Amino acid sequence: MNPFKSFHIVKRDVLPWYKAWGVRAIAIIIALIICGIVTTITTGLNPISVYGAFFQGAFGSARKIWITLQNMSILLIIALALTPAFKMRFWNIGGEGQVLAGALATAACMICLGGKLPNVVVILIMTVASVAAGAAWAFIPAFFKAKFNTNETLSTLMMNYIATQLVAFFTVVWEVPKGSFTVGIINQSTNAGWLPQIFGSKYLLSIIVALAITAAMFVYLKYSKQGYEISVVGESERTAKYVGMKTEKVIIRTMLLSGAVCGVAGLLLVGSINHTITTTINNGQGFTAVMVSWLAKFNPITMIFTSLLIIFLERGAGEISMNFGLNQSFADILTGIILFFIIGCEFFITYKVAVHKKKEKIANGKEEK
Amino acid sequence: MFDIVAFIPRAIVQSVPLLYGCTGEIITEKSGNLNLGIPGVMYVGGISGVIGAFAYEQACVKSGNFNSVLAVLIPLLCSLIGSLIMGLIYCYLTVSLRANQNVTGLAMTTFGVGIGNFFGGSLIKLSGADVPSIALAKTSECFARKLPFAANMGWFGKIFLNYGFLCYAAFIIAILAAVILTKTRVGLHLRAVGESPTTADAAGINVSKYKYFATCLGCMIAGLGGLYYVMDYASGVWSNDAFGDRGWLAIALVIFSIWNPLVGIFASILFGGLYIVHLYIPTGMDYMEFKELYKMIPYVVTLIVLILTSMRNKRENQPPASLGMSYFREER
Amino acid sequence: MAEAVIKLVNITKKFGPVIANSNVSMEVNKGEILALLGENGSGKTTLMNMLSGIYFPDAGEIYVNGKKAVISSPKMAFELGIGMVHQHFKLVDVLTATENIILGLEGRLNKKEAKAKIKEICDKYGFDIDPDQKIYDMSVSQKQTVEIVKVLYRGANILILDEPTAVLTPQESEKLFTVMRNMKEDGKALIIITHKMHEVESISDRVAVLRKGEYIGQMMTKDTNAAEMTNMMVGRTVSLNIRRPDPVDPKPRIQVEGLTVKTIDGITKLDNVSFTANSGEILGIAGISGCGQKELLEAIAGLQPAEKGSVVYVNDEGSKEELLGNDPRRIEELGVALSFVPEDRLGMGLVANMDLADNMMLRSFRNGKSIFTDRKSPRNLAENVVDELEVVTPAIETPVRRLSGGNVQKVLVGREIASAPTVLLTAYAVRGLDINSSYTIYDLINKQKEKGVAVIFVGEDLDVLLGLSDKILVLCGGKVSGIVDARTTDKNTVGMMMTKIMEEGGTKENESI
Helix, strand or coil: CCHHHHEEEEECCCCCHHHHHHHHHHHHHHHHHHHHHHHHHHHCCCHHHHHHHHHHHHHCCHHHHHHHHHHHHHHHHHHHHHHHHHHCCCCCCCHHHHHHHHHHHHHHHHHHHCCCCCHHHHHHHHHHHHHHHHHHHHHHHHHHHHHHCCCHHHHHHHHHHHHHHHHHHHHHHHCCCCCCCCCCCCCCCCCCCCCCCECCECCHHHHHHHHHHHHHHHHHHHHEHHHHHHHHHHHCHHHHHHCCCCHHHHHHHHHHHHHHHHHHHHHHHHHHHHCCCCCCCCCCHHHHHHHHHHHCCCCHHHHHHHHHHHHHHHHHHHHHHHHCCCCCCHHHHHHHHHHHHHHHHHHHHHEEEEECCCCCEECCCCCCC | CCCHHHHHHHHHHHHHHHHHHHHHHHHHHHCCCCCCCHHHHHHHHHHHHHHHHHHHHHHHHHHCCCCHHHHHHHHHHHHHHHHHHHHHHHHHHHHHCCCCHHHHHHHHHHHHHHHHHHHHHHHHHHHCCCCCCCECHHHHHHHCCCCCCHHHHHHHHHHHHCCCHHHHHHHHHHHHHHHHHHHCHHHHHHHHHHHCHHHHHHCCCCHHHHHHHHHHHHHHHHHHHHHHHHHHHCCCECCCCCCCCHHHHHHHHHHHCCCCHHHHHHHHHHHHHHHHHHHHCCCCHHHCHHHHHHCCHHHHHHHHHHHHHHHCCCHHHCCCCCCCCCCCCCCC | CCCEEEEEEEEEEEECCEEEEEEEEEEEECCCEEEEECCCCCCHHHHHHHHCCCCCCCEEEEEECCEEECCCCHHHHHHCCEEEECCCCCCCCCCEHHHHHHCCCCCCCCHHHHHHHHHHHHHHHCCCCCCCCEHHHCCHHHHHHHHHHHHHHCCCCEEEEECCCCCCCHHHHHHHHHHHHHHHHCCCEEEEECCCHHHHHHHCCEEEEEECCEEEEEEEHHHCCHHHHHHHHHCCCCCCCCCCCCCCCCCEEEEEEEEEEECCCCCEEEEEEEEEEECCCEEEEECCCCCCHHHHHHHHCCCCCCCEEEEEEECCCCCEEECCCCCHHHHHHCCCCEEEECCCHHHHHCCCCCEHHHHHHHHHCCCCCCCECCCHHHHHHHHHHHHHCCCCCCCCCCEHHHCCHHHHHHHHHHHHHHCCCCEEEEECCCCCCCHHHHHHHHHHHHHHHHCCCEEEEECCCHHHHHHHCCEEEEEECCEEEEEEECCCCCHHHHHHHHHCCCCCCCHHHHHCC
16 A cells, blocks of 8 residues: 555644644754754854854843844834734735835935924824825725725735835935935934934833734734624625625725834834834835744734744844854745744644554654644 | 837846746646745745856866856756755645645745845855856856847847747746646646645545645746846846845736736736836936836836736636635545 | 445544544445435534545445445545535536546546547436536536536446435426436445435435434335434434414515616526515525525625615514615614524624634624623623523534534524514525424524514425425526415425416415415
């Protein structure tokens, strides 16, 4: 008999949470081992110091810890922004564009209004503008999805590129000095429109905002009427219509929220962290956030950990590539490997492999049930 | 004056990577797999070819003899193997392990683009070679070799004969794909798998096998787009991120071409033209910034096309019904 | 002694904690029609799926033609000559009949040859199909024919039909039975799963009964009767009569006038439909599936825009309210307590992945001014429904998709009647339900009727429609072919009306109301 026919796959009963997380932990450990091997091959470094360097990169000094937390908070905000859309089964991969739209609006306010109005007013306008810009960017795909069921994966993607080109356009308009293709630090002398530092720390603001949004999003999705509507629309549009929900309205409203929160990320990126704007200011986090949100099973609280994991990998791999004069993209390779493992391990949480003849049940090759 | 005879060949040259990506993704999607990893696969296809060519050229420097057939075959093979591995990773995760296709695809893109840019930037350092940058002029010359009589045929030669072999291959593969999908049993089975895996399974078709086969083949075809780009279009010079977002455009083209590789051919040429149209719009030195706005054109057009196609809903023009969903026989 | 083509020995199959089949042993003989009986969830379909290679048994042995067989894929089942026509057709919509029939076979693609062979099979057994027609253009009975031809095309000698008549008219069913008898004469073995006792009596040679996944026993059809078979299935004595209380003080509640509905493609689904549904009465709707029943109910419920016509709601005081043009929420706001049990329970009436409490909330989540949902009352309602309707569920927190068909329906009906409706619309309320659950549902509907609710009951089993309804409206191709008094009419009349508009049209019948 064909050996491949001698086993088959069956769906598991719900796995207790500690076992599920055990499987995930095992997957991450294996992934880290493979990452270590890959790093050792490419750099010749001994594996132990590879992991040392990883931790060095993410948590090596107080400043590094702060930067890790700050990066994490931005990624977390974007992931949270995308989550309501995902719960609605709306594949918003336009986080990148929505953040850029928010960032662009922020920069525009800082450049055009900075110094002309009291700082508080400038910051208020910035906030409103960035939120509105992010929401507007999300509105276009949402509207056409609601009206004509236009494929949102591709429309949001195209919106990303349109936003990128728009930012490129304004980068040239605002470039300082002429011909440099960069905007430079905005209002470096006056600090007009710079978001305030909290307790004298320039990192704390985004972290606090991220935590506040996490809590709010958790409550919104779990306990609010709108959150319930999102779940119903996501599960079955026909059921939603049957009980008189206006699915078009829910889709558009949820995407506006999604875009608005992305706009906040753009506001923080420009107003609080970088004080400048470039086309790559968001560094592809709109895509990474998709994975953060999905890995957390769309649970805002869990996203704190998944975003930390991803940033840890990025910072760690960044450190290694810097130490060895390797290209920054090394981090992407390692992130990719780890994601493959985390994505793959979900299988062992949902299914189990049963062997016909011997009647033994292999849980996941490592763990006997 | 707009020079159409000069414009068309440039548009076609631009369209080839898109066409490879589009054909590959059509075959993949026909099996019900939505592979958002195509951009990454195309990077891997390109860099694998570069690595193969680089190794061969380095070896040739030492031994002194250079064989043009090998110079083509080695990168070609490397490229195919590289893309195949990417295809296998995707299939293992989404077909065997039934992972979410969107997330797997995005991870593949992160990974693939990372591989491309990493080896593109570090290949020289890693191999310890004594060259300033990767410029595979000799290999590129073999890839880009034109038909010998092209120069003597006037505008006809310029528009139709003035390309390297990978360009013609792209069109031939697209036509072959169309024929196989509509006229053969394999094509029939593949369409059934993408439309309704349950039905295909009940009819005794090995769903996983078809999904693996179509997706890996699709990846290998898409990877050739990356190879063409670096070896022919870019004259053998790899620069990071130069390939850009062509992979994503290729995926968008699939919808535009309503899952028909023949429509894909025309769609690719159209988009190839849109991709470079900004070079043809005069702006003058004082308004450089508007160039950036013109670069938006292909994306805006894609968006509009997406919306228009979704407005006219016809049964035959719909995506494969099970697109994006993993199949588990004993689902209850 | 007949020759056993299939022998099952101690077959066991589990899905997680649910035991679908336990130690089932039985036989199927050459040239016979075996009816497999059992309530829903008794494991009939699961058992048959193991024969056709969809599932693989956890334990036990299968013998085909006396040889031990391992059927691990549908392909292997075909090779052994076993073919199954599933309850949910396994056809690819965008392909033609021929393409579907030859799907999965090997060799060069030759559609011409295939068509010739299809024609030969059709002629032999008396089927009628157009080999170039796309599946999405076909009626349910045409699709079923394609399925059967597909199985025969592969040379199956053992055919399994899973509830083949559930979607057919009596006339279509009779046609199918003729074909089945032809196949039996040809020496094929047939297994039919059905819930309709009269069909079992007319078509089968032998019956085998499953209960709760276990094999209970078998007998020759000629030696038994409906009551005995039912008792065996249920495990205790049940009465087969449907209660029909007389209507008390019926008054017009829903007046439909000239209702015409078209699909977006311009196909007319309802053509000038007029009728009145009274309070305290059950109006049965009969018709071949797809004759506008769905559109009719959805138009009343505010889910289906209409071309023209009106749907007027009359309340107890006699004041009238036009319902057309309003969505379900607006109808609710107009003070019309309308409940709707749709055909697609898990795809429309309920959210499959949500638990019982969250599903109860679907109707009530908007209550109150707070931006947050009230979680407590839906939970209480869920507990009540579970208690009163005897819903079998591990917990209130169980997603409804994990419940069996009958329990899903109880949850849905329980929620819909909890809001004290004055109009109750039900579509195929007992489809796929076993006898026990069906009677629970009839009872609930009758109780609503006694409370003065106007019930519109779309059904497919004419025996049930005749036994439960007060009046029956017959739809044919979107037109009303007549409204009859259920107490005086018979099955044949209604069956005839379902297939063709009666000469006199609806007018004469309408006068009798």
